[in-house]
Amino acid sequence: MKFIHTADWHLGKLVHGIYMTDDQRFVLNQFVELIEKEKPDAVVIAGDLYDRSVPPIEAVNLLDEILFKINVELKTPIVAIAGNHDSAERLSFGSSWYKNSHFYLTGKPHNQFHPVHINGVNFYLVPYAEPGIVRALLDDDTIHSHQDAMKAVISKIEENLNPNEANVFVGHAFVLGGSTSESERTLSVGGSGCVSHDLFAPFSYTALGHLHSPDAIKHDKIFYSGSLLKYSFSEAKQRKSVSIVEMEDNGAFSVRYVSLKPKQDMRELEGHLEELLDPSFYEKEKLDDYLKITLHDEGALIDPINKLRQVYPNVLHLDRKVKLTDMKKIQGFTSIREEKKSEIDLFAQFYQEMTTAEFSEDKKAVMSEVIQNVLVEEGAK
Amino acid sequence: MKFIHTADWHLGKLVHGIYMTDDQRFVLNQFVELIEKEKPDAVVIAGDLYDRSVPPIEAVNLLDEILFKINVELKTPIVAIAGNHDSAERLSFGSSWYKNSHFYLTGKPHNQFHPVHINGVNFYLVPYAEPGIVRALLDDDTIHSHQDAMKAVISKIEENLNPNEANVFVGHAFVLGGSTSESERTLSVGGSGCVSHDLFAPFSYTALGHLHSPDAIKHDKIFYSGSLLKYSFSEAKQRKSVSIVEMEDNGAFSVRYVSLKPKQDMRELEGHLEELLDPSFYEKEKLDDYLKITLHDEGALIDPINKLRQVYPNVLHLDRKVKLTDMKKIQGFTSIREEKKSEIDLFAQFYQEMTTAEFSEDKKAVMSEVIQNVLVEEGAK
Known part of the structure; x- marks a missing residue:
């Protein structure tokens, strides 16, 4: 059977x-x-x-x-x-x-x-x-x-x-x-x-x-x-x-x-924008697949998604690969659920994990106000 | 067959x-x-x-x-x-x-x-x-x-x-x-x-x-x-x-x-509130039918819908019978599509057909402003 x-x-x-x-x-x-x-x-x-x-x-x-x-x-x-x-x-x-x-x-x-x-x-x-x-x-x-x-x-x-x-x-x-x-x-x-x-x-x-x-x-x-x-x-x-x-x-x-062979595959592609837009690279690719592209470039890029879509019409998702520059990040996210922290302290921790910049007093003041407004709207305070 | x-x-x-x-x-x-x-x-x-x-x-x-x-x-x-x-x-x-x-x-x-x-x-x-x-x-x-x-x-x-x-x-x-x-x-x-x-x-x-x-x-x-x-x-x-x-x-x-006999009929009932709430009237009625009730009472009534629902639990619609007091109303609505009128003129005509009050200059000013706001929001002006 x-x-x-x-x-x-x-x-x-x-x-x-x-x-x-x-x-x-x-x-x-x-x-x-x-x-x-x-x-x-x-x-x-x-x-x-x-x-x-x-x-x-x-x-x-x-x-x-x-x-x-x-x-x-x-x-x-x-x-x-x-x-x-x-x-x-x-x-x-x-x-x-x-x-x-x-x-x-x-x-x-x-x-x-x-x-x-x-x-x-x-x-x-x-x-x-x-x-x-x-x-x-x-x-x-x-x-x-x-x-x-x-x-x-x-x-x-x-x-x-x-x-x-x-x-x-x-x-x-x-x-x-x-x-x-x-x-x-x-x-x-x-x-x-x-x-x-x-x-x-x-x-x-x-x-x-x-x-x-x-x-x-x-x-x-x-x-x-x-x-x-x-x-x-x-x-x-x-x-x-x-x-x-x-x-x-x-x-x-x-x-x-x-x-079963899909009409269009779904796959990930990564590299520098210039490489991906180079005919010698993409002529070997199945261009109309559904793609998630991760760019390795650092710094500003002008309208990368539209440039990519001229070659790969079905880019569904675009990511940038951000280099992890300090040990704190390599260790991965610290769990933020360990202890009960205030919203602003949680944000400060998040900011420090995600950026290399300092979470200054000015920035803290702005975020505190935003958090306060959100809490008021939620009726939590 | x-x-x-x-x-x-x-x-x-x-x-x-x-x-x-x-x-x-x-x-x-x-x-x-x-x-x-x-x-x-x-x-x-x-x-x-x-x-x-x-x-x-x-x-x-x-x-x-x-x-x-x-x-x-x-x-x-x-x-x-x-x-x-x-x-x-x-x-x-x-x-x-x-x-x-x-x-x-x-x-x-x-x-x-x-x-x-x-x-x-x-x-x-x-x-x-x-x-x-x-x-x-x-x-x-x-x-x-x-x-x-x-x-x-x-x-x-x-x-x-x-x-x-x-x-x-x-x-x-x-x-x-x-x-x-x-x-x-x-x-x-x-x-x-x-x-x-x-x-x-x-x-x-x-x-x-x-x-x-x-x-x-x-x-x-x-x-x-x-x-x-x-x-x-x-x-x-x-x-x-x-x-x-x-x-x-x-x-x-x-x-x-x-x-086919419905579980509950849908029908209309009319009379004065007091009559409808009188047991000698309603004891002959099938009380749980779906009802539209039209009250003949004039003047203010205190919470008639809840009083009625204590007797007739499925009142779905309550109307008041308003006496038509002038000939204009008895003749019915004048068609408002006969000619191209401004919004305020159309409203004035509607107001005169629906009420016995005067459409004063004060009222006209208020409505004009409302109409103006609506037209601006619609992007018509």
């Missing part, structure tokens, strides 16, 4: 002011071609089909079109869940009808843990849910964290799970061992959003969404497929692929990864 | 600050019971399923639940189109799958005019479309008005229509002869949104949505079903029903109307 594991399509995503719909369509068309070629028994989409609860109409049209091609035209069963970016209810509309053609979409958290059976594999669909929702659904007041919630859900699943069969968990969660990137909003502070990998021991394969890199976890039975595309510069060096899983009836499996 | 014609559900409607979802669920449950009893061959929903392009989640859940009951549980085919309040694209998501279970939903305007055949009747589905959209779809530059657009669409339909069969047009339009109510936003000024009834001559029955009363048009072959509920006080005296149509294979038909 063969299935393709993907997740985190984030249709409707806006990156640095650019709607990625064309880029997403480009890659999804390749995905459809891959399905035509591989003829899998199922496609698994582990959440975050959309980037937000009310996606733009172009994203709605694109998802409808792609899922129709996969499910109706290519007659490939689909197993999909809602992620934290999807609106469980809006995504769920119509899902009762989709089942007729073997498109199993579980948007809303539920307390029915029967698997979907496809060619000898049991798929357990667990959409993203806040702990409070699971607490109410399972009527279990001991559930407070994502860890508690997932543990309770998996206990329920285990009641009827046959460990000798092929069992696939489809979920959208931050499983410990993973590493976040800036395009995945931090769900909770201090690790309470995390779930331990131990919980997934009952399953032959755990197909996750949420973290955007297939390398976000190293585990022999738990996998992130990674996102469809690079959605932030922190993902510039990540590989992007879908996972093709071939599974025996006893749950033994092999995985291989197939990369 | 029997079908039920309904339209203008407006799920997610907010009336005077109250979400009507509970009222809509109450009536839709009766509608489902009616279908269980009547066992029609099809249900026709002629647009405005939702009240707006991004309906609240409760409305999404309600529509999903009701259509599922009708179509999947009761195995009743559904024929539905988008109205001007629906988002054609958002409503259309998934419609390709629904066809499998004979749920034919046409959200987006299109140029394919094949009918849906159900038990000997051909249903032609024409969702709401702006003239510009139809102009582009049919590649016909002569289309400027709704009349032009509908004429062109119906000409296309006629190319393959057999007039000896039973042909039902399902549309969402303002067909001339209809009368608008305040809950249906005026689509266009001066009648250009209107469509002539002559155009629908090729059809055995024209099932319309848009106007909220089944009495909005008097025609032997063109019908509005009316809205599900009263959605404004201008509809307080309208009957609300669905139409049950029994049709022969040659298109001959009979119609009967079935009223």
